[in-house]
Amino acid sequence: MSAGAASAADWHRPSSLAEALAIRSRAGSAVVAIAGCTDLMVGWNAGARRLPPVLDLSALDELAAIEVGPDAVTIGAAASCARIATHPVIAARLGMLAASARQTGSVAIQNRATLGGNIMNASPAADNPPVLLAYGARVTLASVRGSRTVAYEGFHTGYKRTLAEVDELLVSVTVPFPASDASIHYRKVGTRRSQAISKVAMAAVIATTVDGAGRQVRAARFGFASVGPVPLSAPTLSAALMGERLVAVDRDRVEHALATDLSPVDDIRSTAAYRRQVAVNLVMQAIAEAG
Numbered sequence: 001m002s003a004g005a006a007s008a009a010d011w012h013r014p015s016s017l018a019e020a021l022a023i024r025s026r027a028g029s030a031v032v033a034i035a036g037c038t039d040l041m042v043g044w045n046a047g048a049r050r051l052p053p054v055l056d057l058s059a060l061d062e063l064a065a066i067e068v069g070p071d072a073v074t075i076g077a078a079a080s081c082a083r084i085a086t087h088p089v090i091a092a093r094l095g096m097l098a099a100s101a102r103q104t105g106s107v108a109i110q111n112r113a114t115l116g117g118n119i120m121n122a123s124p125a126a127d128n129p130p131v132l133l134a135y136g137a138r139v140t141l142a143s144v145r146g147s148r149t150v151a152y153e154g155f156h157t158g159y160k161r162t163l164a165e166v167d168e169l170l171v172s173v174t175v176p177f178p179a180s181d182a183s184i185h186y187r188k189v190g191t192r193r194s195q196a197i198s199k200v201a202m203a204a205v206i207a208t209t210v211d212g213a214g215r216q217v218r219a220a221r222f223g224f225a226s227v228g229p230v231p232l233s234a235p236t237l238s239a240a241l242m243g244e245r246l247v248a249v250d251r252d253r254v255e256h257a258l259a260t261d262l263s264p265v266d267d268i269r270s271t272a273a274y275r276r277q278v279a280v281n282l283v284m285q286a287i288a289e290a291g
Ligand SMILES: Cc1cc2nc3c(=O)[nH]c(=O)nc-3n(C[C@H](O)[C@H](O)[C@H](O)COP(=O)(O)OP(=O)(O)OC[C@H]3O[C@@H](n4cnc5c(N)ncnc54)[C@H](O)[C@@H]3O)c2cc1C
Pocket: 032, 033, 034, 035, 036, 037, 038, 039, 040, 041, 042, 057, 077, 078, 103, 104, 105, 106, 109, 112, 113, 114, 115, 116, 117, 118, 119, 120, 121, 125, 126, 127, 128, 168, 169, 170, 171, 195, 196, 197
């Protein structure tokens, strides 16, 4: 069964954000926002007879901009993974984000897939969210009522649910630069080296202070994919590592903290037990590299 075409009357393609928000305000959940459509098209092809009315964001240049500031890069929700992966400042200063964008499906998918779509599709296995969590990103939402910026940590409130209200659009994602001496570590573990949905993915930013006795953690942030119903940070682990000497961090301690932070399940791609072990391995690797 294939998806039938939406009529022209059901296909809204505004040329300004204000116009898009007005449509969203009037129609609410009766219109579906589409960006690159790489997630939505799969669902429609899988069974829907007709496309629902559509709010097509592809003509909104203001949603596609990538702006470099002194402390952060602000990426429009409709910027493609291909642009993010090849952006010189993102590559140089937010290397994990360039890497995760490059891991998001094939090159053809990356050309269409947007960062906003990756976040709003709200898959716990999506590739960019762990990196955004580790960098401490913020997301900006807008509606006709105004705009608000919130921490990305906590944005996913449950499986496929977010803090976004029905009349809001995701406008941009602001990703602060990590401290220049911070150690960054990103790894996606899947069945293949490319074009695989992750079994586990982890991103880490670990900042340390050095003295005669070695490196001591002054801040550590993590992001994980595929180990819970939403992309997860690891607040218990971050708190446990604060002030610790890297050489003194043992595996049991990490395992204990992650038992609280992560809630993996058995599914078609892996088992909960494997995911727990790999998550601990990835954290231990990140700690070893930071030392
Ligand atoms: C073959 C294939 C391989 C893939 N591989 C990967 C992979 O390796 N890793 C990975 O993470 N993903 C992968 N994906 C999933 C998908 O490509 C990404 O999630 C992509 O980033 C989605 O972006 P999009 O612009 O296409 O979203 P769309 O399909 O246009 O939208 C996705 C959701 O986000 C909502 N939305 C989009 N933009 C906004 C906005 N600005 N405000 C509010 N809501 C919005 C839409 O309403 C919809 O609910 C793959 C998909 C396919 C088909």
